[in-house]
Amino acid sequence: MRFGPILKRSFYERPTVEVARGLLGKLLVHGPTAGIIVETEAYLGGDDLASHSARGITDRTRVIFGEAGHAYVYLIYGMYECLNIVCEPAGKPGCVLLRALEPAAGTGIMERRRAAARKPEDLASGPGKLTLAMAITRAHNGADVTRGPLVVREPAARQEVEIQATPRIGISQCADLPLRFVIRGNRFVSGVAQGAARGSAHRLEV
């Protein structure tokens, strides 16, 4: 499979919601594996109390306040890692959580990394599954995704995607804001097999 050019830093130096929507349909590439980004969430600065940056700069959150186009990778629930890409001009917090991919290259490698997956739709249909399938770890925290080995590229042929906005998954603060974005109808988004947003009182998406 052929890919288009790497996204430039200027793509990320924009409002976080624009970047979250704009990343849908792009390709996340790491070594031999690649996938089409089909689900994202925006984590804003300011009043967004669900954001890790909401309590200010700490050792963990420093990268979110830094230059756009770098990875913010953190450990969740003691076991899984989540990949974000930093947005906004340097000094202003904001990042996009990558939540699901449609596998596009290296699918056999992803299957080996994701032994529990029973079908292609399970390989990267959640933020923890995505990092496992793509072999992304906290070692990538701070990495520049405008320069390899972990990069985001344009697809080989540009195509329009229809975007659907819903509440974010698995949070309690600001749970009603429509800051999760998916490609409408895509089978590789999270929560299709198990039902959306278990564990909190989210309304289901239409």
Add this chain to the structure above:
DNA sequence: GGTAGGATGGGCT
């Protein structure tokens, strides 16, 4: 088809 419960460790109050 569906849901409940547990694993597991770093960050922050």
Add this chain to the structure above:
DNA sequence: GCCCATCCTACCC
């Protein structure tokens, strides 16, 4: 000491 931007297995329709 408590809280997580989660996932998997077991178990129940």
